[in-house]
Amino acid sequence: MALVAELLQPVITGTLLGLVMMILLIIYLLSSDARSQKEGKEPPGPKPLPLLGNLLSIDLKRPYLSLCAMSKQYGSVFTVYFGLKKMVVLAGYQTVKQALVNYAEEFGARDITPLWNDFNEGHGILFANGDSWKEMRRFAISTLRDFGMGKKKSEEKIIKETKYLSKVFEEFKGKPFDTTQPVNYAVSNIISAIVYGSRFEYSDPQFTAMVNRANENIRLSGSPSLQIYNLLPWLHPLIKNWKLIIKNRNRNIKEIKKLADNLRETLNVQDIRGLVDCFLLRLKTAEESRDTNTHYHEKNLHNTVANLFAAGTDTTSTTLRWALLLMAKYPQIQDRVQEEIDRVVGGRPLVLDDRKNLPYTDAVIHETQRLANIAPMSIPHVTNCDVHFQGFFIKKGTTVIPLLASVLKDEREWESPHTFNPAHFLDEQGRFVKRDAFMPFSAGRRVCLGESLARMELFLFFTSLLQQFRFTPPPGVSEEQLDLTAAVGFTLSPTPHELCAVVRNGQHTNVESGY
Secondary structure, three states: OHHHHHHOHHHHOOOHHHHHHHHHHHHHHHHHHHHHHHHOOOOOOOOOEOOOEOHHHOOOOOHHHHHHHHHHHHOOEEEEEEOOEEEEEEEOHHHHHHHHHHOOOOOOEEOOOHHHHHHHOOOOOOOOOHHHHHHHHHHHHHHHHHOOOOOHHHHHHHHHHHHHHHHHHHHOOOOOEOOHHHHHHHHHHHHHHHHOOOOOOOOOHHHHHHHHHHHHHHHHOOOHHHHHHHHOHHHHHHOHHHHHHHHHHHHHHHHHHHHHHHHHHOOOOOOOOOHHHHHHHHHHHHHHOOOOOOOOOHHHHHHHHHHHHHHHHHHHHHHHHHHHHHHHHOHHHHHHHHHHHHHHOOOOOOOHHHHHHOHHHHHHHHHHHHHHOOOOOOOOEEOOOOEEEOOEEEOOOOEEEEEHHHHHOOOOOOOOOOOOOHHHHEOOOOOEOOOOOOOOOOOHHHOOOOHHHHHHHHHHHHHHHHHHEEEEOOOOOOHHHOOOOEOOOOOOOEOOOOEEEEEOOOOOOEOOOEO
């Protein structure tokens, strides 16, 4: 409440003109609501206060928890006001699936907040709409597949990277360390190899700085001050996080441009190294034909790469860090995973085909994704048109929040939604079973385009690490003391912690020849 009051102080003490404009805006919104009500019944919700909306009822550090609580009172489709901004929240598996899959077109556009507009200016994939978004998404999906996403080529890249990561873990000699940076670098190297055509050394200052800035931005973008900025963007001179996040973004775009320019200088049609090369060829064709309407231009190149770089690193690395923390927290589950890997695989390097013979391990990975719930509010959508949905009328241009937290912890779908229980994904015979309400990658038109790659990475990184290391809390810290509270951020990562990675059975990593 103190933060809201502080940031709204310029409104309270502002000029007469600013006050008049605010009153006119409120009148407009009220009249807009009146017009909407003539079209049909609007979703219910808590009564908003003038200017503040429902902000005083929402924990801005963890808004998804407040929205999940509201859904129990107002139902699976309800209205909430973040300040003056009206949003419709979709809660529970059945409702979210129906909206994103059965009404994919109506709910398929992205809500571009002021912050994401500052970031991408309508370019790239994550925070774009219209023809440019469609073309960039099609290009990214087809090119990533060409370079092995979900296929043997990617598997080979990941297996190679697991050896580098294991070597770093081994160098700590069983002493406590923070897994964040090495895991981030390893996962980022997979998308880097596909995008740029080569991996980076973990000691490369250009590479590590880019990864660290991208991860810092993802953390900062979920902060309360930047949520307030999205509601009142003219406050940006007062918000330190906004200045830092834009500075980080500009530095990363500059580095991406430098890497792309280097690739341009050595571009060879007979030797296409990665996604950037493919884009550069299309950009060259557009320039030669003087196509002024093309979507293949520098800004789309830089923002598409930045989107893939950030999204391709954060979500997978965060999930993997949760998995290692959970293994240290629940040693009996770690025992079962390692027993299964030892029995089925032995000491040879794991491959993707092993997944079908490791049902318990696969269940642990899926349960980690479910419980970690790293994108609890997804990325907000916006309605493309007026929608009649579940007996309610939702006006065109309304921001929509698919509350993935309410799907992954839906009490009607999961036997013990708030506990770590791999049995959610096992039948009575111990065989792996799919669950319809497992939706960590979202669904519909905006489903994560790198889902197949992320699934490969999670399996191969997790199993290779568990095959070689025993993960334990630091000396003097019990399993019970390991904190599973998520840190504040756009995605939910573990709070800062250290683990010990103890080499098992005398195994040591050989990067050149295997384990």
